[in-house]
Amino acid sequence: VGGYCLEVLVVKRFITRPHHVQFILFIGLSLLFGGIQLVAFGPDPRPSVSNLSFETVTLAGIRMDLARLQAASVAAVLIAALAAFLRFSTFGRFIRAAADNHLGGLIVGLPIPRIYAITFGIGAGCAGIAGALISPLFDAQPFLAVDFTLLAFVTVIVGGHGSFVG
Numbered sequence: 001v002g003g004y005c006l007e008v009l010v011v012k013r014f015i016t017r018p019h020h021v022q023f024i025l026f027i028g029l030s031l032l033f034g035g036i037q038l039v040a041f042g043p044d045p046r047p048s049v050s051n052l053s054f055e056t057v058t059l060a061g062i063r064m065d066l067a068r069l070q071a072a073s074v075a076a077v078l079i080a081a082l083a084a085f086l087r088f089s090t091f092g093r094f095i096r097a098a099a100d101n102h103l104g105g106l107i108v109g110l111p112i113p114r115i116y117a118i119t120f121g122i123g124a125g126c127a128g129i130a131g132a133l134i135s136p137l138f139d140a141q142p143f144l145a146v147d148f149t150l151l152a153f154v155t156v157i158v159g160g161h162g163s164f165v166g
Contacts, residue, residue: 002124003127004121006029007116008117011116012116015116034143038143041142045139045140046140047139049136050067053065067136070133071136078126082122082126091115094110094115095115095119098119
């Protein structure tokens with residue numbers, strides 16, 4: 001819901017702007033949210049201890065703690081669910097059409113602004129779930145996202161921008 005509201009109130013005004021302007025917007029939002037967290041919670045890292053971190057399991061000769069196994073398993077299930085949603089649902093087809101051809105989607109009557117807002121909300125929800133999954137693995141701090149944002153950026157570039165499989 002928060003992602004949907006952010007898209008409707010702020011991001012929507014930047015959809016037609018050049019990509020570098022959109023990039024600066026999101027860097028600014030990231031700094032704003034990090035600053036709010038810094039003021040609200042302070043700069044000190046806060047551990048999130050999970051009992052799963054202290055239990056290990058061996059699978060195919062690889063030993064790992066249950067917190068990492070849980071995070072990987074839930075992430076795999078969510079990726080499969082999102083892929084199925086995008087491929088087989090009507091709204092998933094709308095999302096793919098809007099991503100492929102903005103003007104064409106408008107011409108055939110797709111509610112492109114609504115599709116963008118819901119898609120942004122889904123992305124924000126996925127980011128929230130990812131944060132919850134890694135919380136037992138890393139100490140929480142206001143600027144923890146910077147490390148993961150750089151990794152995600154490289155992953156998108158290498159995997160292929162606009163390619164779900166990539």
